[in-house]
Every structure is written in structure tokens, then in C-alpha cells.
Amino acid sequence: MLDSIEKNLHSMNIDEFRKDLISWYLLEKRDLPWRLDQDPYKIWVSEIMLQQTRVDTVIPYFLAFTEKFPTLEALADADEEDVLKAWEGLGYYSRVRNLHSAVKEVMSSYGGIVPDTPEEISKLKGVGPYTKGAILSIAYNVPEPAVDGNVMRVMARILSIWEDIAKPKTRKIFENILYEVISKEQPSEFNQALMELGAIICTPTSPACLMCPVREHCHAFHEGVQSDLPVKSKKKKPKQVTMAAAVLKDEDGHYYIHKRNSSGLLANLWEFPNCETSIDIVSQKEQLVNFLNDEYGTDAELEPLTGTIQHIFSHLVWNISVYTGQLKPGSSYKDLVKVTETEMQRYAFPVSHQKIYQMSLQ
Incomplete structure (x- = not known):
């Protein structure tokens, strides 16, 4: 299985893939409030909110939250009751409790500046591999992959990867691939473009392949198996x-x-x-x-x-x-x-x- 992935990766024109993907993103990207600047704090808040939550749901919460806590320092100084109230309705409350703890640590240990290296940012509570990659690439232009379900779905189709994305070890396969594929000059645009592609074109069901800017590079499209990928085993019934x-x-x-x-x-x-x-x-x-x-x-x-x-x-x-x-x-x-x-x-x-x-x- 890994041999076929390597074969497909090495047959791919990576420079053209990056160019086609980023060009499309710069023309077609959605106007989202966290894209107005590269403030690491606001990008961090948006990425935590977007985990397991739809973009349309997040937008009003993001605007209200960043109005109430406009800076990292404001959130660090806030009472937990106020923070939870501002998050009320978004669910997965451990996300915001971890964020609140982490921004306090940034204030006490990093002088209020969000760390810009993989080693340091990974030490913060609640910052896993995806959040690390998203903040570093989008805010600091560090070529660090940000692998979530959206990105795995896109790359599984591009490279015809049949590994089960529900298994934790599979994420490492995609991370290793993306270290090779990510744009070293425009990592912010590259990662956001992959996320955008998965959100609006390369969707879980009925992907809009004829509108896809990278379909020429897509093995699943050429093989006609785009609807069969990615492979994802079902969860147990709740x-x-x-x-x-x-x-x-x-x-x-x-x-x-x-x-x-x-x-x-x-x-x-x-x-x-x-x-x-x-x-x-x-x-x-x-x-x-x-x-x-x-x-x-x-x-x-x-x-x-x-x-x-x-x-x-x-x-x-x-x-x-x-x-x-x-x-x-x-x-x-x-x-x-x-x-x-x-x-x-x-x-x-x-x-x-x-x-x-x-x-x-x-």
C-alpha cells in the first residue's frame, strides 16, 4: 500500500499542483473574518472553534468572542465563567478550557507572544498536531502541515490512498506526504487552500470534480473512484x-x-x-x-x-x-x-x- 502511495507521489508534478491549488484559492477564497489579518491569537481562536463545528456556525461566535476578548491578554485575564458563557452553545467545552489555560501560559512563559516553533507551540495545552500546523503556517508562514479530516479526504483522493483515515496511525502517513508537498514559499496559502478545497469542492459526498482546480493531478478522479475515498471505518453506536x-x-x-x-x-x-x-x-x-x-x-x-x-x-x-x-x-x-x-x-x-x-x- 505504501509503495503505491510513494509511486503516485513521485509521479505527481508537485510544483504544478501547488501552483494550481494556490492560484485557485487566491481567486476563490471565502471572505472569512479570521482571514482579515495574520494575528496568531485570532487564528488560534478560529481553529479551535472550527474543530468539529461548521464554518457558518463559527462566524458569529468568533466575532462575538474576539469582540469580548480582543487580545490574547484579555482572554488570559478573563474569569472562566465569562469565557464559558462566551462559548455557550458551541459545545466541546474542553476546547475552550484548554485554550484559556494555554493563553495564560503564553502570557507567563512567552511574554504574550504565541510561540512560532513546532517545539514550543506543541507544549501548550490543547495544541495538537493540526492546531500546531494551522497556527504556524497561517500566522507565521512556517511550512508545517495541518492535517485534519478535510485535508486527509483531499489528499486521499489526489494520491489514491486507501488507508483507513479513522486510525490514528494514518494521520502520520498524510503528515509525511504533506511535508514533501507543502509550498515552502507560501505555506499559509497552501494549507488554507487545501482546507478550502475540502470544504467547498472536494466534499465528503458528491465532490464537484469538474470544478476542481487540481483534478488533473487527482488519481481518484482519473480512476473514477472519488466517491469511494477516503476509507473510513464506522464508529460504534453511541x-x-x-x-x-x-x-x-x-x-x-x-x-x-x-x-x-x-x-x-x-x-x-x-x-x-x-x-x-x-x-x-x-x-x-x-x-x-x-x-x-x-x-x-x-x-x-x-x-x-x-x-x-x-x-x-x-x-x-x-x-x-x-x-x-x-x-x-x-x-x-x-x-x-x-x-x-x-x-x-x-x-x-x-x-x-x-x-x-x-x-x-x-
């Missing part, structure tokens, strides 16, 4: 979890919310009290009432089921039954925080609990 959540208020209209643990899924975000439930002779509602009493010492009167929501993670699915209820006068609420409706807007909630809140208003 685990289904049944849950119940309570939107609790008291007689004065205060809400009662809970902060999640500082590690694990959705760490440090806020939520309405909830628990996993089982299909049992005891109803979900009764299981939730018992949980509220056992966990928080809370005595609450719950209304009938308001509705259910489903929230899908990469590895599990939450199926949440939503109840509203009222705390009985004098009831305890240990480990819950009492807030007004206005105060609650300052806290960062995961999307699932934003949905729960909206459902409770119906």
Missing part, C-alpha cells in the same frame, strides 16, 4: 442514556441550578438538577423526586411530564424527560444555587439544558 431533569422554582420565582464537576463531561458548566433513570416499576418522576431529596435534601412538588428532549454527543445520547416543579416552603437546597431569572442569564449552560429551560417555559 450509548443511549435515559434521564430526568427538574426546573425548580420557589414561591418567589427563584430558580435552582447546579454546577457540574470540574472534570469530565461538560465540566464547570451549569445545569438543572437531573439524574439517570431506569425503566422500573418506579416512575421516572418518582425517581427524580427521590434523587432531589437524597442529593440535595430538596422537597419539591413536580408537575406532570412537560416533554422530552434528546441531546446527541459523539459517544452517547441523552434522552431527558423534563419536569417543572416548586420547592416546598422551608425546603433545603444544599449544593444548589438560588438565582433570579435575570441572574441565571450570566451562567453558562450546555445546549441540552438550554433546551430544558426553553421547554419549561411552554
Whole structure:
């Protein structure tokens, strides 16, 4: 397999490939806010946001985030609660917690300047091989490859690579190829052009080959197998979890919310009290009432089921039954925080609990 990749790579006119790709990019590139300059901080923020999130979704978040935290120093000095609130709705919150930690390290160890070498930037929390390559190439014009799913898909088709891109070891194959192929003079434009090509032309399904600026160099196109590449094994089905959540208020209209643990899924975000439930002779509602009493010492009167929501993670699915209820006068609420409706807007909630809140208003 590797011999055929080497053969295809060495038969390729790399200079012409670079020229065709970069020329197309400079003419056709999308007008995206993080392309206005080569500020390493803003490029870093955009690349972290773009991981596992669509460009159209990221744009308003990027604009709002960089308005609130316009410089690396501003983000480093920010309170974590404010940072999480600015990220609210983007998901994958470990990304922004790592970013927040890393910019603090840049302030303390690098004088506020994002490192410009592979060795130093790789030491920062949350900066893996892709983010390293993206920042170094785009901001500093360092010929460092930035290999993500988009890029692997493009290069798998260009060079007819049949290795499974879901396997971690395959990424190294693509990195080694791109060290040879990347433009040494225009690495910023080259990497962004590959990303752009994968986003708008060489898409996962129905690639627009007739519009592709590098189809002459593409082995998959000439072999008619572009729709079969890349090879990607399927993930396991996510685990289904049944849950119940309570939107609790008291007689004065205060809400009662809970902060999640500082590690694990959705760490440090806020939520309405909830628990996993089982299909049992005891109803979900009764299981939730018992949980509220056992966990928080809370005595609450719950209304009938308001509705259910489903929230899908990469590895599990939450199926949440939503109840509203009222705390009985004098009831305890240990480990819950009492807030007004206005105060609650300052806290960062995961999307699932934003949905729960909206459902409770119906």
C-alpha cells in the first residue's frame, strides 16, 4: 500500500499542483473574518472553534468572542465563567478550557507572544498536531502541515490512498506526504487552500470534480473512484442514556441550578438538577423526586411530564424527560444555587439544558 502511495507521489508534478491549488484559492477564497489579518491569537481562536463545528456556525461566535476578548491578554485575564458563557452553545467545552489555560501560559512563559516553533507551540495545552500546523503556517508562514479530516479526504483522493483515515496511525502517513508537498514559499496559502478545497469542492459526498482546480493531478478522479475515498471505518453506536431533569422554582420565582464537576463531561458548566433513570416499576418522576431529596435534601412538588428532549454527543445520547416543579416552603437546597431569572442569564449552560429551560417555559 505504501509503495503505491510513494509511486503516485513521485509521479505527481508537485510544483504544478501547488501552483494550481494556490492560484485557485487566491481567486476563490471565502471572505472569512479570521482571514482579515495574520494575528496568531485570532487564528488560534478560529481553529479551535472550527474543530468539529461548521464554518457558518463559527462566524458569529468568533466575532462575538474576539469582540469580548480582543487580545490574547484579555482572554488570559478573563474569569472562566465569562469565557464559558462566551462559548455557550458551541459545545466541546474542553476546547475552550484548554485554550484559556494555554493563553495564560503564553502570557507567563512567552511574554504574550504565541510561540512560532513546532517545539514550543506543541507544549501548550490543547495544541495538537493540526492546531500546531494551522497556527504556524497561517500566522507565521512556517511550512508545517495541518492535517485534519478535510485535508486527509483531499489528499486521499489526489494520491489514491486507501488507508483507513479513522486510525490514528494514518494521520502520520498524510503528515509525511504533506511535508514533501507543502509550498515552502507560501505555506499559509497552501494549507488554507487545501482546507478550502475540502470544504467547498472536494466534499465528503458528491465532490464537484469538474470544478476542481487540481483534478488533473487527482488519481481518484482519473480512476473514477472519488466517491469511494477516503476509507473510513464506522464508529460504534453511541450509548443511549435515559434521564430526568427538574426546573425548580420557589414561591418567589427563584430558580435552582447546579454546577457540574470540574472534570469530565461538560465540566464547570451549569445545569438543572437531573439524574439517570431506569425503566422500573418506579416512575421516572418518582425517581427524580427521590434523587432531589437524597442529593440535595430538596422537597419539591413536580408537575406532570412537560416533554422530552434528546441531546446527541459523539459517544452517547441523552434522552431527558423534563419536569417543572416548586420547592416546598422551608425546603433545603444544599449544593444548589438560588438565582433570579435575570441572574441565571450570566451562567453558562450546555445546549441540552438550554433546551430544558426553553421547554419549561411552554
